[in-house]
Amino acid sequence: MAGDEIEINIFCSKNECRAKIETISVKKENMMLTSSETIFCPSCNQDVTEYREITGRNESREEELDTLPASDYMNL
Structure with a gap:
């Protein structure tokens, strides 16, 4: 079912780049946000985590x- 899927953006892990590489859809039960996989970043022109x-x-x-009151918002 489409309602059970979540879209995940995949970015370059380099702080100076952070280019969006692709967007994938996965089922909620298969979702994994931590990954040690490498992917090619066209901005950096190399494989990155x-x-x-x-x-x-x-x-x-x-x-x-x-939506937070201004005083609470300023303390974050």
Whole structure:
């Protein structure tokens, strides 16, 4: 079922790059965010360890932070 799948973005693990390499869909029960796999980064032009993140995570985090009272938001 499509509702049981999550999209995961795969990025270059180098801090100076962090280029988005691809997006994959996986079933929730097969989801694995930590990985030691390597993937070719066209920006760095080399094989790098992949960095995985759930699609929409940053946007969701920002939305939640915007709902906090200003005093709590400033303490983060």
